[in-house]
Structures are given as C-alpha cells and as structure tokens.
Amino acid sequence: MDATREFAAALAAAVRRVRSPVMVGLDPQFEQLPEELQAAGQDLAARATACERFCKHVIDATASLVAAVKPQVACFEQLGPAGMAALKAVIEHAHAAGLLVVADGKRNDIGHTAAAYARAWLGRSSPWGADALTVNPYLGEESLQPFVQAAVAAGAGIFVLVKTSNPGGGQFQDLAASLLVAKGGEASPAQCLYEHVAQMVERLAAQTAGQTGYGQVGAVVGATWPAQLAELREAMPHAWLLVPGYGGQGAGAADVAAAFDERGLGALINNARGLIYAFRQRPYSERFGPGRWEQAIEAATREMIAALRASTAAGRL
Amino acid sequence: MDATREFAAALAAAVRRVRSPVMVGLDPQFEQLPEELQAAGQDLAARATACERFCKHVIDATASLVAAVKPQVACFEQLGPAGMAALKAVIEHAHAAGLLVVADGKRNDIGHTAAAYARAWLGRSSPWGADALTVNPYLGEESLQPFVQAAVAAGAGIFVLVKTSNPGGGQFQDLAASLLVAKGGEASPAQCLYEHVAQMVERLAAQTAGQTGYGQVGAVVGATWPAQLAELREAMPHAWLLVPGYGGQGAGAADVAAAFDERGLGALINNARGLIYAFRQRPYSERFGPGRWEQAIEAATREMIAALRASTAAGRL
Numbered sequence: 001m002d003a004t005r006e007f008a009a010a011l012a013a014a015v016r017r018v019r020s021p022v023m024v025g026l027d028p029q030f031e032q033l034p035e036e037l038q039a040a041g042q043d044l045a046a047r048a049t050a051c052e053r054f055c056k057h058v059i060d061a062t063a064s065l066v067a068a069v070k071p072q073v074a075c076f077e078q079l080g081p082a083g084m085a086a087l088k089a090v091i092e093h094a095h096a097a098g099l100l101v102v103a104d105g106k107r108n109d110i111g112h113t114a115a116a117y118a119r120a121w122l123g124r125s126s127p128w129g130a131d132a133l134t135v136n137p138y139l140g141e142e143s144l145q146p147f148v149q150a151a152v153a154a155g156a157g158i159f160v161l162v163k164t165s166n167p168g169g170g171q172f173q174d175l176a177a178s179l180l181v182a183k184g185g186e187a188s189p190a191q192c193l194y195e196h197v198a199q200m201v202e203r204l205a206a207q208t209a210g211q212t213g214y215g216q217v218g219a220v221v222g223a224t225w226p227a228q229l230a231e232l233r234e235a236m237p238h239a240w241l242l243v244p245g246y247g248g249q250g251a252g253a254a255d256v257a258a259a260f261d262e263r264g265l266g267a268l269i270n271n272a273r274g275l276i277y278a279f280r281q282r283p284y285s286e287r288f289g290p291g292r293w294e295q296a297i298e299a300a301t302r303e304m305i306a307a308l309r310a311s312t313a314a315g316r317l
Numbered sequence: 318m319d320a321t322r323e324f325a326a327a328l329a330a331a332v333r334r335v336r337s338p339v340m341v342g343l344d345p346q347f348e349q350l351p352e353e354l355q356a357a358g359q360d361l362a363a364r365a366t367a368c369e370r371f372c373k374h375v376i377d378a379t380a381s382l383v384a385a386v387k388p389q390v391a392c393f394e395q396l397g398p399a400g401m402a403a404l405k406a407v408i409e410h411a412h413a414a415g416l417l418v419v420a421d422g423k424r425n426d427i428g429h430t431a432a433a434y435a436r437a438w439l440g441r442s443s444p445w446g447a448d449a450l451t452v453n454p455y456l457g458e459e460s461l462q463p464f465v466q467a468a469v470a471a472g473a474g475i476f477v478l479v480k481t482s483n484p485g486g487g488q489f490q491d492l493a494a495s496l497l498v499a500k501g502g503e504a505s506p507a508q509c510l511y512e513h514v515a516q517m518v519e520r521l522a523a524q525t526a527g528q529t530g531y532g533q534v535g536a537v538v539g540a541t542w543p544a545q546l547a548e549l550r551e552a553m554p555h556a557w558l559l560v561p562g563y564g565g566q567g568a569g570a571a572d573v574a575a576a577f578d579e580r581g582l583g584a585l586i587n588n589a590r591g592l593i594y595a596f597r598q599r600p601y602s603e604r605f606g607p608g609r610w611e612q613a614i615e616a617a618t619r620e621m622i623a624a625l626r627a628s629t630a631a632g633r634l
Contacts, residue, residue: 027430029433044444072426072430072433074424074426074430074431074433074434074437075430075433077433077434077437077438077444077445078433078434078436078437078444079437079444080405080437080444080445081398081401081402081405081444083444084398084401085398087398088397088398104426106424106425106426106453107391107423108423108453109389109391109421109423110481110482110483110486110561111483113344113389113391113392114391116346116389116391116392116394116395117391117394117395119395120391120394120395120396120397121394127361127394127395127396127397127398127400128394128397136423136425136453136455137455137489138453138454138455138478138481138489138490139478139481139483139485139486140483140485140486140487140488140489140490141485141488142483142484142485142486142488143481143483143485143486161455161456164427164455164456164460165427166427166428166456166457166459166460167459168456168457168458168459168460169427169456169457169459169460170457171457171458171459171517172454172455172457172494172510172513172514173455173457175492175494175510175513176494177489177492177493177494177510193489193492193494193510196489196492197489200488244427
C-alpha cells in the first residue's frame with residue numbers, strides 16, 4: 001500500500017506531527033454560536049452560513065494543535081440543502097488547513113446502497129471528500145465490505161460503531177449473544193454483542209493493516225465506559241479507536257488512558273462541546289469574555305492536549 | 318391525536334385510497350437512467366439534475382397507483398450538495414402529487430445528535446420535509462426517543478431497522494441474546510437480537526398508537542425472510558412494517574403475505590429496481606422499448622399491485 005494513500009499511516013503521521021491525539025468535534029448548533037455570528041438572520045440559509053463561518057474559525061484556531069476534525073453530519077443536515085453545502089465548504093477548509101476529516105455520519109445500508117454511501121464520502125476525490133466516515137454495524141459485515149473496499153482504494157478509512165458513549169447504548173450492545181445458541185447447538189461462552197462487533201472490526205483492521213500496524217478500519221468506543229475501552233483496546237490491536245465522550249459527556253484524561261498503545265498512537269480523543277463552546281464555559285468565559293471566543297477555543301484545546309499528555313501515553317508522542 | 322396530523326392514520330388512508338400497499342423506491346443511479354436523461358452531462362450537478370428529473374417522472378407515472386415513495390438518501394448523497402438539493406426537490410414533487418414520503422436514511426446517533434436528525438427530516442415543516450424516516454437501533458431506545466417525540470409532534474413516523482433484507486443481515490441480528498446473562502444472572506430463554514429490537518418497537522408503537530390501532534413507530538423487515546416476517550408481524554401488532562426486498566432482491570407476493578393484517582393494512586411493500594428500472598427488464602423492455610420508459614414503470618407498478626391483491630390481504634383494500 002502506498003504510504004501517501006493509506007489513511008492509518010496518514011493519521012499516525014498527523015498525530016505525531018502535532019504531538020496530540022485530540023480530534024475537534026465540529027457540532028455547530030446555531031443557538032450556541034457567538035452572537036456576532038447569529039446576527040445575520042434566522043432562516044436556514046443564514047443559519048448554514050453562520051455555522052460554516054463558525055466551523056472555519058474553529059479550524060483556524062486549532063489547526064496547528066490537532067490532527068483531525070470530526071464534522072457531525074446531523075448538525076449540517078438539520079439545515080437542509082444549504083447546510084449540506086456548508087458541510088462541503090467546511091471539509092474543504094479543514095483540508096486546506098492541513099487537517100484530516102472524519103465525517104461523523106454513522107451511515108450504513110444494504111450492499112449496493114452501502115456502496116453509494118462509500119462513494120459519497122470516502123477519499124478526497126469523492127463528492128464530500130472525507131478522509132474517513134463513521135459507520136453502523138447492525139446490517140453485518142457484508143454491508144461494511146463496500147466501505148472497506150472503497151476506503152482502501154481511496155486511501156481513506158472507516159470507524160465502525162462498537163460501544164457508543166450514550167447512557168442507553170448498552171441496551172442492545174451489551175446483550176450477551178451466542179451464535180451457537182442461535183443455530184440450535186450448544187451455547188458457547190456468551191459474549192456481548194459489542195464484543196462480536198469488535199471481533200469483526202479487528203479482522204477487517206488486520207486485513208487492511210499498513211506500515212504502522214494499524215488498519216484502515218477503526219472502531220468508535222465511548223470514553224464513558226473506561227473498563228470496556230481497555231478491554232476493546234486489547235481486543236482490537238490493529239484498529240484505531242475514535243473515542244467520543246471526553247468533555248461534554250463527562251469523561252476525562254484518566255478515562256481514556258487505556259485507549260492508547262505504548263507509542264501514544266491508536267486513539268483519537270474527540271471533544272466537541274467542551275472545545276468549540278469553551279467561550280460559554282468557565283473558566284474560559286471569564287478569561288476571554290464573549291469577544292475573544294476563538295482564543296477561548298484555542299486555550300481549551302491546549303489544555304485538553306496538556307491533560308492527555310500528562311495522563312496518557314500521548315505524552316510520548 | 319389529531320387525525321390530520323397522525324402519520325399512521327394518514328398512511329392507512331393513503332393505502333385505502335389507492336387500494337394498494339406498494340411503495341416505490343426512488344433509488345436513482347445515473348448509469349441506469351434512460352439515455353435521454355443521461356445526455357446533459359456527467360458532472361455531479363448534471364447527474365443530480367438527471368436524477369431529479371427521473372424521479373419526478375417516476376412519481377408522475379405512479380402517483381395515482383401508490384401511497385408512498387421511499388427516496389434512498391444514499392443515492393442523492395453520492396452526488397454531493399447538488400444531489401441533496403435534488404432530493405429536496407423530489408420530496409416536494411412527491412408531496413405535490415399527493416404521496417407520502419419515507420426518507421430512507423437509516424440515521425441515528427446519540428441523544429442531542431439524534432434530535433438534530435429528527436429535526437432535519439421529520440414532518441412537512443422540517444428542512445427536508447419527509448413524512449417518515451428509517452432509523453437504526455444499534456444505539457438503543459434512548460437514541461430513538463428524540464425521533465419518537467419529534468415524529469409524534471410533527472405528525473410524522475419512523476421505521477426502525479429490525480430484520481434487514483440483505484443476505485448477511487443475520488450476522489448480528491440473528492445472534493441469540495439474553496439480557497440476564499449480560500447482567501450475570503441466570504440465562505433467560507435466548508432470543509435473537511432482532512427479537513429484542515422488535516419488542517422495543519412494539520412498545521414504542523403501542524405507546525403512540527392512534528385511531529387505526531397502529532403507532533407512529535414502525536419496523537423495517539425484509540421480504541427475503543418470510544418466516545421471520547410472519548413471526549414479526551405477530552410480535553409487533555401495533556407497528557406498520559416497511560418491507561423491502563420485493564422484486565430486485567428476489568421476493569414475491571407470496572413471501573410478503575404474512576406482513577398484512579386482515580384488513581390489508583399494516584404493510585408497505587417497497588420495490589425500487591423492479592419498478593423504476595422496469596424499462597430495462599423483460600417483458601417491459603420488449604413491450605415498451607426504450608422511448609416509453611414511463612409507461613414501462615407504470616405497467617410494472619400495476620402488475621405488482623395486481624400480484625399483491627391476488628395473493629395477500631391487500632385484495633381486501
């Protein structure tokens with residue numbers, strides 16, 4: 001595999017360049033934007049323009065500090081066609097700033113439709129131009145194959161939902177499941193559904209592993225479940241972990257320490273609200289005031305990086 | 318609940334009006350369009366325009382025969398922002414033609430992001446204006462609650478993936494799962510994952526049931542699994558079933574008979590490729606030739622309706 005066209009290698013290089021595993025979650029919500037950006041109007045087109053401008057400023061404030069951004073597609077989709085055009089412009093701005101872009105769309109469908117999503121999102125020549133996409137495993141490995149093939153061909157990656165960060169995520173993900181029982185045979189030792197999904201992810205990651213030892217298929221594992229995060233790091237040695245839940249959802253640096261390998265690689269720690277709305281939160285709101293919101297975002301990002309470097313293997317980057 | 322703002326009631330009324338449970342799947346793929354529509358160019362904007370024109374013609378050819386259309390969001394998303402603008406225009410055209418629109422996006426995410434998807438899609442005043450949206454259950458009932466609340470408030474509906482039509486869909490959906498085992502207690506009789514999901518759907522459907530006995534939460538159950546379709550009809554008496562897999566994926570009228578209640582309600586039978594590309598398939602390609610592709614689509618739709626009326630309770634509509 002050509003190193004310049006391998007997502008996992010590009011990700012490792014980007015993380016090492018900035019010495020930081022932080023991913024900035026771009027979750028623009030119009031009502032949360034700085035007031036100066038809300039002033040241009042309330043209709044969908046005006047909201048889309050405001051969200052686009054905001055995300056571009058966030059990118060400019062953090063591009064030298066982080067490896068990647070994760071635009072949340074839902075935040076743009078809720079603004080209709082104008083919002084989707086804004087998303088495209090934000091992705092292009094992030095690339096121009098030297099960042100990798102993981103589109104958080106949690107997409108999937110059956111075969112030929114999955115292929116359409118893969119064509120839509122994966123790789124810089126695709127219509128949306130993302131470097132990676134989050135995908136949902138409910139439809140099985142067969143439904144993920146078009147994504148894997150498109151990712152490898154385009155130098156892109158996918159992150160499969162394994163253990164999500166929401167409080168109710170365990171309802172199905174933690175169900176103990178045995179394939180043998182389903183086939184009418186003897187019960188094998190029960191594994192949780194998320195462990196079955198993790199086994200599939202590890203297989204796909206190992207099959208697509210490149211020069212860094214990591215594959216082009218990674219996993220989403222929430223920081224809100226530290227014990228399972230450690231277990232899943234071990235179960236998926238070839239998979240980059242995309243770890244949401246830091247900051248706004250309550251997890252801290254100690255909670256994500258187990259996500260890293262000994263080199264400080266293998267984990268991207270996402271923070272959206274805790275960074276991009278730092279200007280609304282103490283101590284940043286007091287230190288910077290409403291007018292210096294970009295500086296507040298930069299300061300919060302620097303402090304998150306420092307906390308991770310102090311408490312995790314990211315300090316060895 | 319106001320009958321004019323209740324999705325399940327509107328669906329029953331639409332199905333009864335046309336005496337047909339057929340849903341036309343709008344899965345436009347540029348390479349499959351009639352050649353006259355491919356002639357305007359190959360770039361994304363030209364492809365989006367061609368797909369929009371095609372879908373509008375399909376709607377015009379079938380609007381008097383069917384209750385609803387199901388645009389496949391991936392087919393539009395793969396054309397970038399221009400494709401998403403085309404999708405919006407197609408949805409508006411379907412509404413103007415008197416059809417209900419189920420956006421097939423298979424969306425979901427954690428709480429506040431799920432709410433953004435719900436705001437994006439659900440209800441005619443939403444940015445995309447769909448009457449219903451397909452959603453994925455992997456993140457648990459908590460993640461579906463924002464959709465349920467938005468649907469009820471907007472007179473819209475959701476269809477939760479339960480048992481998908483693809484050959485590999487059973488990899489996780491058919492895993493035998495016991496919640497008690499997961500909690501360290503005694504094993505309860507093992508149910509498949511899809512049965513656990515179905516129990517949740519039935520609960521949500523019953524909670525939102527309106528005047529027809531059906532709720533605003535339905536289920537996607539593939540026609541390619543007739544035995545499970547019968548089982549799931551029984552397990553979810555309050556849920557409309559959206560049944561893909563007819564036609565292009567190989568299922569026929571007999572395979573979907575169990576999806577209906579005794580009134581001929583409760584099931585929408587989707588067919589995309591078998592209808593919209595009928596002009597490429599015998600006997601329609603021979604009967605109509607390449608120039609009369611809209612007539613081929615209409616004829617295939619009429620024949621699917623006749624087959625369903627002959628072999629299922631849809632004959633009682």
